[in-house]
Amino acid sequence: MDKSLLSGSTTMLILKLLEETDMYGYEMIEELGKRSKNVFELKAGTLYPLLHTLEQNNMLISYEKVTEKARIRKYYSITKRGRKHLHEKAEEWGVYTAAVNNVLGGVDFATA
Amino acid sequence: MQLPDKMVEYLETVRQQIRWKKAQAPVLEEIRNHLSDQKDALIKDGIDEETAICKAIEEMSDPVVVGEQLDRTHRPRPDWPLLAMTAILLLFGLSIQFMIGLDIHNGMEMFYKQVIWSGLAIIVLLVAYFVDFTIMGKYSWIIYLLLIAMTIGGSWFYGRGYARLTAIPLLLFPTIFAGMVYRIRNRGYGGLILCGATAIIPALLSLFTHNWTVLALICLSCLTILTYALAKGWFNVRKLYSLLILYLSSAIVLSMMFFTLISQPYARQRLQVVFNPSLEPTSSGYIGTVIQRFLSNSRLIGEGLPVNGYGQYPLSHLLPGANSDFILTYLTYKFGWIIFIGIILIFMAFITRSVLMGTRQRSLLGQLVSLAIILTFAIQWFTFIVSNSGFLLFGPLTLH
Structure with a gap:
């Protein structure tokens, strides 16, 4: 298992998306691109190894669903453990960005 | 639905990187769906099918890299029978040494030393078995330089009388060489020359430390590894040309080594004996x-x-x-x-x-x-x- 995949902020973004609703891989990339106004262009080649790692760590579970086109889709759903991890990461992120903002130019800069 | 050839090719490359067979099918299914989704979406945006397929594949990124990452995520379960078999053979070897050791002057002392070394070997074996072997590709240069430093340091520290000890890091060169060839597989003729250069250094080191066995081992295995890589079409070079270059230059280097060696009287005498x-x-x-x-x-x-x-x-x-x-x-x-x-x-x-x-x-x-x-x-x-x-x-x- 690749630990470096778990540490990145991509994990946090994926968990955040899944906190709201279950999704399949392609949907996650689309949604992430839309919400970040195409700043986050996640490659599928990064996404799937990450999803599988998260699943092995019991932060996600997956299930299959057959679509109208008879395609089998693999949906991912966040677990209790995944939610906990997300909140920890989000908190860390908050502390980090606040610190960066303090250095760059105080609170005004952050809220401007 | 019939998949376009390009997608089949992409998926096959990804599949080949995933060593644990059980993991392959579900992973590929997911990636295939993703490619199809992407393609359909692009077609909906007004792009023609051929371009859509290419774009979908391009957005997925390099199949070898994707496959490798998936391989790392889906580690195979340990092969316990194989490990048990190794342990049995090791114990068998030790007991034979024990029996002969009883019969020999300082044989028992050597036996105990062997037991300690075997213990160390088991630890190394287990680490090597469970560690992710893709580090061979990733950190091959660092390991390569470390091995060279160890060989030079070892022969300086122990002197030439302890050729055995300096041979240990040299033995790992072919394995690391495989990792390096893999790393520079896309670099054309330049990469091929670089490979040759990296093989010559350990070969010279074994020549200087008088390790003929290791010299033969390094030359033979590096040559075989490169031949294999070229035959598989790596390096993006013309097979026949590059094989010719490889064998001609190896022949020149090896015959130079041979004649340097044979010109020394002690070596001639050793050969006769x-x-x-x-x-x-x-x-x-x-x-x-x-x-x-x-x-x-x-x-x-x-x-x-x-x-x-x-x-x-x-x-x-x-x-x-x-x-x-x-x-x-x-x-x-x-x-x-x-x-x-x-x-x-x-x-x-x-x-x-x-x-x-x-x-x-x-x-x-x-x-x-x-x-x-x-x-x-x-x-x-x-x-x-x-x-x-x-x-x-x-x-x-x-x-x-």
Whole structure:
């Protein structure tokens, strides 16, 4: 298992998306691109190894669903453990960005 | 629905990187769906199908990299029977050494040392088994430089008398070389030349430390690895050209090494004695003479016939390393050729199984690394068998 995949902020973004609703891989990339106004262009080649790692760590579970086109889709759903991890990461992120903002130019800069 | 060829090709490359078969199917299904979704979406945006397919694949990124990452995520379960088999063979070897050790001056001391080394070897083996082998590709340069530093440091520290110790890092070169070839597989002729340069340094080091066995091992395995890579169409070069370059330049380098060596009087003399140990039966040809004389008196089954000219001394006292380097000679004389044949058969079975496992490796890095390890092991074994037959060109420097 690749630990470096778990540490990145991509994990946090994926968990955040899944906190709201279950999704399949392609949907996650689309949604992430839309919400970040195409700043986050996640490659599928990064996404799937990450999803599988998260699943092995019991932060996600997956299930299959057959679509109208008879395609089998693999949906991912966040677990209790995944939610906990997300909140920890989000908190860390908050502390980090606040610190960066303090250095760059105080609170005004952050809220401007 | 029929998949376009390009997608099939992409998926196949990804599949080949994932070594754990059970994981392959569901992972590929997911990726195939993703590609189809992407393609459909692009077509909906007004792009023609052909371009849409290309774009979908492009957005997915390099199939080898994707496959490797998935391979890392889906680690296969440990092969316990294989590990158990290794442990049994190790214990078997130790007990034979114990039995012979009882019979030899300071044999027990050597046995205890062997037990300690075996313990260390087990730790290294387990680490190597469970560690993610893709580091061979990723950190090959760092490991390569470390090995060179260790070899130079070792021979400086121990002096040339301890060729055995300096040989240990050199033995790992072919495996690391496989990792390096994999890393620079896309760099064309420049990459090929770089590979040659990285192979020459350890070869020269083994030449300077007088490790002929290791020299042969490094040259042979690096050449085989490069040939394999070229035959598989790596480096994006013309196969025939590049093979010609490879073999011509190797021939030049090797013949240069050979003539430098042969121009030294000591080397010429050593060669003569290798082919005919009885020229110097009491000095440099001593071991060869003992081995040949005792083997010629060995029987198929049971202890060999007495050998004249060595008084009442048993073979274990006459032959240095009867419990290590020349254990096979000792066992053959003591219990008959049946042991010699049996051990060769076990070895052949082992190599065959390794080759089969290696060819089943779909991951490119896996194939090359297993090729390197099999070569290292087979060449060590070969030199061991040959020297235990009394032909001492290549000392059995490194087995055990």
